[in-house]
Amino acid sequence: MKRILIVKTTSMGDVIHALPVLNDIHVHNPTVQIDWMVEEPFADLVRGNRHVNEVVSVNVRQWRKLGIGHTWRQWKQLKAQLVDREYDAVIDLQGLLKSALLACAARGTRMGPGFSYAKEGVASLFYRKRAGWDPQAHAVERLRELAADLLNYRLTGKPVFYDIHPRKVLTAIPRGTEIWFLHATARDEKKWPLVKWRELAHRFSDLGYAVKLPWGSEAERLQAQRIADGIAHVEVLPGMPLGALRIRMEDAGLVIGVDTGITHLAAAHYLPMVALFFATPAWRFAPRFNPHAISLGDVGHEPAVGEVFEAATRLLRGNKL
Structure with missing residues (x-):
């Protein structure tokens, strides 16, 4: 694969929980380019990860306030923005009807959680490839497992969010800190x-x-x-x-x-x-x-x-x- 689009737009905690997917994909395929579709208020969180090639920002929350007509026009503009890009995979990690429809704006094979895993089961109807996760897994591991199954690679190591490593030893924190x-x-x-x-x-x-x-x-x-x-x-x-x-x-x-x-x-x-x-x-x-x-x-x-x-x-x- 040469280029992938991840769709994970909101909320803040969910976006952060999905960040390790970027490192997992690059461990499996170091040359792949990954774009990420996200709500504008959270775009900087995604830009902070060095594995992101380009951030595709949307503002669905604002679109909805202005009515269905405005939302439809914004979706068409999004589709026009992405028309020249051909993705090998468009991975919806959100599993909502909203995110599935956003994924439809991009050209490529749409993938996402299966009917019993998606937050809104109807979203799975929009995917050509579906997968799931261990229902007892942590929120971070669920997303890692989902992406690994969809892209056919094996997970290794602990989740990596940014280029930050935990300190090996926790030392005393002085007063004034x-x-x-x-x-x-x-x-x-x-x-x-x-x-x-x-x-x-x-x-x-x-x-x-x-x-x-x-x-x-x-x-x-x-x-x-x-x-x-x-x-x-x-x-x-x-x-x-x-x-x-x-x-x-x-x-x-x-x-x-x-x-x-x-x-x-x-x-x-x-x-x-x-x-x-x-x-x-x-x-x-x-x-x-x-x-x-x-x-x-x-x-x-x-x-x-x-x-x-x-x-x-x-x-x-x-x-x-």
């Missing part, structure tokens, strides 16, 4: 209570750490401000695009986050972290591939502040166990 609270999520059931974030912020502030609060929307900025209000050494970061945020986050010595896109981005950078899962299954989404991550909670079990603080303190001491 940044600790990021990844508090923001679009789903209310994933939110850790504000009072718990504030109590945790007080504890780290008293120890002399610099707590940083990123945000992505006005509602999230206001939430960050409520967490920081009146607590020393706690700062609400300025708004920034995801590409800049990804670089800025490298200054973090430790991150604590709920099941949200930025938490998965931090995990892909192998940052020391405490990940909180209580609305989604930890076995499927916890960052097990990050050797310096501790995951707490599970569906129906919301971690207590003391539990989170104790786990974070172990990481600050350089001792995960």
Whole structure:
């Protein structure tokens, strides 16, 4: 194969979980060119991977707001943009009717999850080749298995997201170092209570750490401000695009986050972290591939502040166990 198009447009966490597919394909075929179709807000996350040849950005969320007529015109423009490209494979890793229709804008053999694996079974009708995964596999491994089956190669090694390697030894993190609270999520059931974030912020502030609060929307900025209000050494970061945020986050010595896109981005950078899962299954989404991550909670079990603080303190001491 000479050229492949991956279709994985959203959401942020899902896009990050799919990034290891790029390295897997290049291990199997180092000369292949891979393009990636993705929603514009997440395009910088894909551009950060050296195996991407070209990013094809779309803005379906915005298209829909302007009606079906506008969406149809934008789809035709997308098709015209891709008309001169011949792909050996167009791989839909999303498994939605929306993503299957986007894949139809490109020329090439369409592939994707089978009927019982696709998020929307009807999407599988648009693929000429279908595959699946182990239903007990982690979200990252599901996508790796799907791509490997579709392109007929064997998986080797651990998932690789960017040109970043986990540090072999976790050393103590000195006071004054940044600790990021990844508090923001679009789903209310994933939110850790504000009072718990504030109590945790007080504890780290008293120890002399610099707590940083990123945000992505006005509602999230206001939430960050409520967490920081009146607590020393706690700062609400300025708004920034995801590409800049990804670089800025490298200054973090430790991150604590709920099941949200930025938490998965931090995990892909192998940052020391405490990940909180209580609305989604930890076995499927916890960052097990990050050797310096501790995951707490599970569906129906919301971690207590003391539990989170104790786990974070172990990481600050350089001792995960």
